[in-house]
Amino acid sequence: MIEIHLFEQLVAFASCGTLSAAADQLHISQPALSRSMQRLEDELGIKLFDRHKSRITLNDNGELAVRYARNLLLQETTMIDQLRDFDRKKRTIFVGFCTPVLIPDFVSLLSQIYEGMTISTEVSTDPERTEAALREGKYHLAILHRKPDEAEFYSVPIESEHLYVSLPPVHPLSDSEGLYLKDLDGQTFLLYSQIGFWDGLCRRKMPSARFLVQQEYDVLGELVANSAFPSFTTDYIRKRNEDTTGRIAVPILDDEANVTYYCCCLKSEKSRFKTLLQHWP
Structure with missing residues (x-):
């Protein structure tokens, strides 16, 4: 079995054109590289080089060997990458979310x-x-805000969430017991870029609204605390984060503002995630 590093050195020689340049690239001595090329010829049983007084060049056999060597090295790299990717996937659980919250x-x-x-x-x-x-x-696994097809997927409800509009006390609608999204259409809102499916709902129900989208959550928090623009929050967020802005959270009354989240997997994967799925009664 010919050692792979001999083919690597052959390709390096073909790329560099001289033994000295290839040796520098490979961080080995020129005599060591020369011996390796002689060894490769011996193991193949053919001549790969035309030897001149002060240099060597590839002959037709050598040119063909270089093409095969490059393909072999590419296949080796591809094999290693695919094996590592296969191993990584075995040790990774991939989850799709409809919302980042x-x-x-x-x-x-x-x-x-x-x-x-x-x-x-x-x-x-x-x-x-x-x-x-x-x-x-x-x-x-996937976290969806609707129950998927029971014929194909197994799912369990894991959480619920209700949408609120966050208003400064001076806002004319801040004393409302509840609002529909259409009641807020035409206003300018602060909106976080990563809110999942809520983004589509807000834009669909308020086509005339203007959204000042923020990429950084901390920046959004600063703007909410120091501006008069309305924004959105949910009961899930409010339970986990203390509101220090002094704002008033008014529930949104649209049916779509109430969602139940489902943890879903293929029915064939149910046994694999049995422990997780039994976490919720």
């Missing part, structure tokens, strides 16, 4: 139950796309 608590729970596993998360606002990714094996 549940990620910290859910990942913490997964890490406790499946100790040693890596948790990879992705947020998508399109439930059809998320279900398709779950079906195709891109995700092992």
Whole structure:
């Protein structure tokens, strides 16, 4: 069996053109590289080089050997990458989320139950796309804001969330007991960029509203605390974060403002995630 490093050195020589340049690239001495090339010829049983007084060049055999060597090295790299990717996927649980708000608590729970596993998360606002990714094996689990097809997926309800509009006390609607999104249409809102499916709901129900989208959550918090623009929050967020802004949270009355989240997997994967799925009664 010919050692792979001999082919690596052959390709280096072909790329550099001289033994000295190839030796410098490979961080070995020129005599050592010369011996390696002689050894490669001996093991193949053919001549790869035309030897001149002060240099060597590839002959036709050598040119063909270089092409094969490059393909061999590419196949080796591809094999290593695919094996590592296969091993990584075996040790990784991929989860698709319809909203980022549940990620910290859910990942913490997964890490406790499946100790040693890596948790990879992705947020998508399109439930059809998320279900398709779950079906195709891109995700092992998905968190959806609607119950998926029971014929194909197994799911359990894990959490609920209700949308609120956050208003400064001076806002003319701040004393409302509840508001529909259409009541807020036309106003300017502070909006966080990573709110999942809520973004689509707000834009669909308030087509004339203007949204000042913030990429950084901390920056959004500063703006909410120091501006008169309305923003949005939920009961889930309010339970976990103390509100120090002095704002008034008014519930949104639209049916779509109340959602139940489901943890979903393929029925064929139910036994694998049995411990997790039994966490919720």
